[in-house]
Amino acid sequence: MASSEAIRWLESFSAALAAGEGAGVARLFQPGGYWRDLLAFSGDIRTFEGRDAIRGMPRLGAARLHVLGQHPVADPHEAWFSLETAVGRGIGHVRLRDGAAWTLLTALRELKGHEEPAGPRRPLYAPRDAGARQPYVLIVGGGQGGIALGARLKRLGVPALIVEKNERAGDSWRKRYKSLCLHDPVWYDHLPYIPFPDHWPVFSPKDRIADWLEMYTRVMELDYWTSTECLNARPVQGGWEVDVLKNNQPLTLRPTHLVLATGMSGFPFRPPVKGVASFPVLHSSEFKDGAAYAGLRCVVVGSSTSAHDICADLVENGAAEVTLIQRAPTIVVRSDTLRELAWGKLYSEEAVARGYTTDIADLTLASVPFKVLPELQRPLYAEIARRDADLYAALSKAGFVYDFGEDGSGLHSLYLRRGAGYYIDVGASQMIIDGRIRLKRGAVDALDERAVVLTDGSRLPADLVVFATGYGNMNQWAAKLISPEVAERVGLVWGVGSNTKGDPGPWEGELRNMWKPTKQPNLWFHGGNLMQSRHYSLYLALQLKMRHINQARS
Numbered sequence: 001m002a003s004s005e006a007i008r009w010l011e012s013f014s015a016a017l018a019a020g021e022g023a024g025v026a027r028l029f030q031p032g033g034y035w036r037d038l039l040a041f042s043g044d045i046r047t048f049e050g051r052d053a054i055r056g057m058p059r060l061g062a063a064r065l066h067v068l069g070q071h072p073v074a075d076p077h078e079a080w081f082s083l084e085t086a087v088g089r090g091i092g093h094v095r096l097r098d099g100a101a102w103t104l105l106t107a108l109r110e111l112k113g114h115e116e117p118a119g120p121r122r123p124l125y126a127p128r129d130a131g132a133r134q135p136y137v138l139i140v141g142g143g144q145g146g147i148a149l150g151a152r153l154k155r156l157g158v159p160a161l162i163v164e165k166n167e168r169a170g171d172s173w174r175k176r177y178k179s180l181c182l183h184d185p186v187w188y189d190h191l192p193y194i195p196f197p198d199h200w201p202v203f204s205p206k207d208r209i210a211d212w213l214e215m216y217t218r219v220m221e222l223d224y225w226t227s228t229e230c231l232n233a234r235p236v237q238g239g240w241e242v243d244v245l246k247n248n249q250p251l252t253l254r255p256t257h258l259v260l261a262t263g264m265s266g267f268p269f270r271p272p273v274k275g276v277a278s279f280p281v282l283h284s285s286e287f288k289d290g291a292a293y294a295g296l297r298c299v300v301v302g303s304s305t306s307a308h309d310i311c312a313d314l315v316e317n318g319a320a321e322v323t324l325i326q327r328a329p330t331i332v333v334r335s336d337t338l339r340e341l342a343w344g345k346l347y348s349e350e351a352v353a354r355g356y357t358t359d360i361a362d363l364t365l366a367s368v369p370f371k372v373l374p375e376l377q378r379p380l381y382a383e384i385a386r387r388d389a390d391l392y393a394a395l396s397k398a399g400f401v402y403d404f405g406e407d408g409s410g411l412h413s414l415y416l417r418r419g420a421g422y423y424i425d426v427g428a429s430q431m432i433i434d435g436r437i438r439l440k441r442g443a444v445d446a447l448d449e450r451a452v453v454l455t456d457g458s459r460l461p462a463d464l465v466v467f468a469t470g471y472g473n474m475n476q477w478a479a480k481l482i483s484p485e486v487a488e489r490v491g492l493v494w495g496v497g498s499n500t501k502g503d504p505g506p507w508e509g510e511l512r513n514m515w516k517p518t519k520q521p522n523l524w525f526h527g528g529n530l531m532q533s534r535h536y537s538l539y540l541a542l543q544l545k546m547r548h549i550n551q552a553r554s
Contacts, residue, residue, distance in 0.1 A: 002067045002069055002073075002079040002080075002081075003077065003079070005076075005096060005099060006067070006076075006077070006078070006094065007067060007079075008099075009028065009094065009096060009099065009100075010067060010079065010081055010094070013025070013028055013094075013101075014063065014064075014065045016028060017060060017061065017062055017063050018062040018063075020060055020061060020062075021060075022054065022055040022056060022057060022060060023055050025054060025055070025057070025060060026051040026052075026054040026055040028100060028101055029051055029054055029100055029101045029102075029104070030097055030098070030100045030101065030102050031050065031051055032049075032050055033051065033054070033100065033103065033104070034048070034049055034102070034103045034104065034369040034371065035047070035048040035101075035104045035106070036103070036104065036105050036106075036366070036367065036369050037057075037105075037106050038090075038105070038106065038107040038108060038539050039090075039107070039108035039539055039543065040063075040083060040088075040090045040092075040106040040107055040108040041059055041060060041063075041085070041106055042057060042058055043058075043059060043546075044517070045515055045536075045539060046509070046510060047369050047371070047509040047510055049369070049371060061085060061086065062085070062086075063083050063084060063085045064083065064084040065081050065082070065092070066081060066082045067080070067081050068080040068081055068082055068091070070355070071355065071360055072354050072355040072356055072360065077095060077096045077097070078093065078095050078096070079093070079094055080092070080093050081094070083106060085108075086112075087111060088108050088109070088110055088111040088112050088542075089108075089109055089112070090106060090107050090108040090109045091106075091107050091109055091363060092106045093105040093363060093364070093367040095367070103367060103368065103369055103372065105363065105366060105367035107363060107366065107539075108539070108542055109538070111542065111546065111549075114156065114157075114545060114549065116155040116156060117155070118155070134159075134253060134254050135159050135161035135223070135253065135255045136158055136159040136160065136255060136256050136544075136548055136551075137153060137158060137160040137161070137255055137256070137257045137258075137259060137544055138160075138163065138255035138257070138258050138259070139160060139161065139162045139163070139259045139261050139526075140163055140230045140233075140242075140258070140259065140260050140261060140262065140477075140481070141164065141260065141261035141262040141263070142162045142164025142166070142169055142224060142261075143172040143173075143261065143262075143263065144191070144209075144213060144530050144533045145261040145263070145526045145527045145533040145537070146162045146164070146259075146261035146526070147162065147169065147191070147213055147216060147217060147222065147224075147533075148191055148192055148533040148534055149259065149261060149526050149533075149537040149541060150162045150223070150224065151191070151192050151216070151220045151222060151537075152192060152537045152538055152541035153541050154220060154221065154222060154223075155193075156541055156542075156545045158544055158545050158548050160223065160544075161223045161224075161225065161253070161255075162217075162222060162223065162224045162225065163228040163229075163244055164224065164225065164226050164227075165227070165228065165229040165230075166226060167226055167227050168210075168214055169213050169214040169216075169217045169226065170209070170210030170211060170212070171210065172210075172263075173206045173207070173209045173210040173213065174206065174207060174210035176206055176285075177284075177287045177288055177289065177290075177306075177309065177310060177313065178288060178290075178291075178313070179289075179290070179309060179312070179313040179316075180205070180309065181203050181204065181205045181206065181426070182203050182204045182205075183203065183305065183335060183424040183426065184203075184343070184347075184529065184530065184531070185202050185203065185339060185343050185347050186200050186201065186203070186204060187347035187348060187349075187351070187358060187361070188343060188347040188361075188530070188531050189209075189529075189530040189531065190358050190530075190534060191212075191213075191216055191530070191533075191534055192534050192537060192538070193220070194216060194219065194220075195358065202339075203335075203426075225244075225246055227247050228244050228245065228247070229244060229245045230242060230243075230244050230481055231244060231245055231250075231481075232481055232482070233481050234482070235521070235523075236254075238256065239254065239255055239256035239257065239258075239522055240253075240254065240255050240256070240257075240258045240522065241253075241254055242254075242255065242258065256522060256547075256551065257522045257523075257524065257547070258522060258523050259524045259525070259526050259540070260474070260477050260478065260481070260524070260525050260526070261525075261526040262474065262477045262527065264419055264474060264494055264527040264528050264529075265470070265471035265473065265494070266471050266472030266473050266474050266476030266477060267471060267472050268283040268284075269283075269469050269470050269471055269472050270283055270467045270469060271301075271443070271444065271467070271469055273444050273445065273446055274445065274447070275446040275447040275448050275453070276449075277447040277449065277462070277465065278449040278450065279450075279463045279464055279465065280463075280464050280465070281464075281465045281467070282464070282465070282466050282467070283466070283467050283468075283469070284306040284307070284310060284466055284467065284468040284469075285471075287310055289313070289317070290310070290314040290315075290316065290317035290319065291317045291318075293314060293317070293319050293463070293464050294317055294318035294319060295318060295319070295320050296319055296320055297320055297323075297460075297462050297463045297464070298311075298314045298319045298321065298322045298462070298463065298464045298466070299325065299452050299460050299464070299465045299466070300314075300322065300323070300324050300325065300465075300466045300468055301325045301327070301444055301465065301467045301469055302324075302325070302326075302327065302467065302468035302469050302470070303324060303325075303326040303328070303330040303400075303423070304420050304421055304422060304423055304468065304470070305422065306468040307324060307466075307468035308423045308425075308429075310468060311324050311428055311431070311437045312437070315431055315437060321438065322436070322437050322438065323438040323439070323440055323460055324437050324439055325440050325442060325443070325444065325452075325454070326400065326439060326440070326441050327441075327442070327443050328401075328421070329401045329402060329403040330400075330401070330402055330403075330421060330422060331402065331403060331405060331410060331414060331421060331422035331423070332391075332395065332402045332422070332423050332429055333384055333422070333423075333424055333425065334388055334391060334424075334425045334429075335424050335425055335426050337384055337387060337388055338424060341380055341383060341384060341387075342380060342412070346361035346364055346365060347361055358534075362531065362534070362535040365531075369509070370416060370496050370509060370511075371507075371509065373409065373412065373413055373416070374407055374409035377409040377410045377413055378407070378408045378409050378410075380410065381408055381409065381410040382408075384410075391425070391429060395429060395432065395433060397433075398432050398433050398435070398439060399439050399441065400429075400432055400439055401441070405421075405500075406501065411424070416495070416496055416511065417495055417496060417498050417500055417502065417503035418495060418501070420470045420502070421502075440454070442454045442455055442456055442458075443455045447465065450462070452465055473493060473494065474493035474494055474525060474527065475487045475490055475493045475513075478520075478523070482520075486520050486523070489519050489520055490513060490518045490519050490520050491512065491519070492512055492513070493513045493514065494512060494513075494514065494527075495508070495511065495512050496508050496509065496510070496512070497512070513525050514526070514527070514528070514536070515536040515537075515539055515540045516540075516543070517543075524540060526540055
């Protein structure tokens with residue numbers, strides 16, 4: 001139940017909004033307070049930091065607010081509330097300190113007059129197939145991001161087409177290495193509208209996810225073209241011309257909006273090395289199954305998730321020798337510890353019992369501004385370090401260099417900053433400690449016919465090398481499919497501008513160019529993990545729906 005303090009604040013906030021004066025609204029916040037708005041008032045995905053930014057917030061206007069007492073809160077200084085503006089309906093969350101707002105989240109959830117046809121609004125009969133037509137939105141990439149967005153747009157009545165170069169929906173998972181398994185718990189990974197069955201394991205193997213995605217595209221009746229490669233796209237008056245190759249037949253599509261839903265990164269990255277090897281040299285994206293390398297000497301370059309997974313797979317399949325080359329410190333956290341201290345608070349069976357539906361858990365997570373996240377995460381990782389001191393002592397003894405990020409804020413911050421540099425331990429760390437996975441620090445300088453040569457001059461005899469060295473930036477797709485000039489105009493995609501390794505400034509406050517307008521008109525990026533694809537697909541879909549409405553009116 002919301003406290004009287006929270007009720008009074010909401011009454012004052014409602015009155016200040018009705019007056020339409022930014023100064024009056026700003027006075028209700030702490031001097032260093034935050035307002036994160038997901039379309040509800042600004043029409044954008046933005047975080048306003050401090051009173052001056054809040055005072056200048058655009059498009060303030062009257063809103064009807066109502067306390068939602070049934071939603072779970074962590075302490076009495078928090079409250080959930082519904083909101084209704086002239087445009088739509090949504091939800092909000094506030095955290096108070098000394099009677100003023102420390103953090104505020106406002107999120108648009110539906111547009112008036114354009115509500116999704118669900119529940120009592122469901123149609124009597126299935127609509128007839130309208131037949132082939134040019135899409136209003138073309139989504140390039142049919143993984144979880146493209147599929148989630150396609151489902152949202154389908155429900156909103158926005159003509160959208162998903163094109164996927166693979167032969168089947170789900171192949172982006174199906175074709176990865178055999179041992180790949182989600183390290184996020186199942187409650188974190190549901191798709192919109194249809195949750196996973198309640199008998200599924202907490203951590204789902206890749207092939208289950210692949211088959212679920214394929215089923216989902218059919219059940220949700222998405223316009224989804226497999227075996228269709230996007231060749232290039234050109235901005236034209238009123239939208240785009242996009243050349244695709246569908247089943248080896250060239251076609252030109254003319255959507256108004258183009259969404260690149262190609263994940264959260266660009267192309268596989270291999271550091272340049274000298275020499276030519278006589279043995280296989282793969283990127284982690286090309287590695288399939290450790291059974292193919294039984295009895296061989298294997299070297300894996302990198303020390304994040306894929307590197308650990310591939311090393312473990314090779315060991316379990318009987319490789320004669322497996323060596324991991326660690327080039328930089330890595331965040332390592334035991335899966336069980338992370339699940340108990342972090343995920344479990346919002347995404348677990350216990351959280352569901354406390355009232356945290358997937359939607360409320362997503363919104364609770366979204367209510368924490370990115371600027372605040374590190375200070376909230378540092379105590380968590382201090383407790384992880386204390387609780388699992390035995391693991392970290394043993395890793396150090398084995399020569400493995402770990403940390404909790406440049407500022408000690410852990411993998412959640414690092415994921416937002418650069419999406420790499422961590423491992424959620426599901427067994428490979430013990431293999432390193434036991435010496436089953438050998439460890440070498442340094443970088444690869446060259447390859448010769450029979451060995452990997454490191455920069456310190458040492459040689460590692462090898463029959464296989466796997467570069468688990470990550471990927472480039474997502475805007476590489478814009479450069480390839482559209483032009484280098486457009487990619488440069490848009491700038492980097494992903495990251496918040498923390499000025500830490502791999503995340504250059506300036507500070508953004510939100511993920512760069514994700515789920516929001518870019519500097520290239522009618523070009524959007526959509527991606528991230530399953531949770532982000534589910535949650536933020538709503539806000540991207542609503543933005544596209546608003547533009548579709550306006551175009552129909554003009």
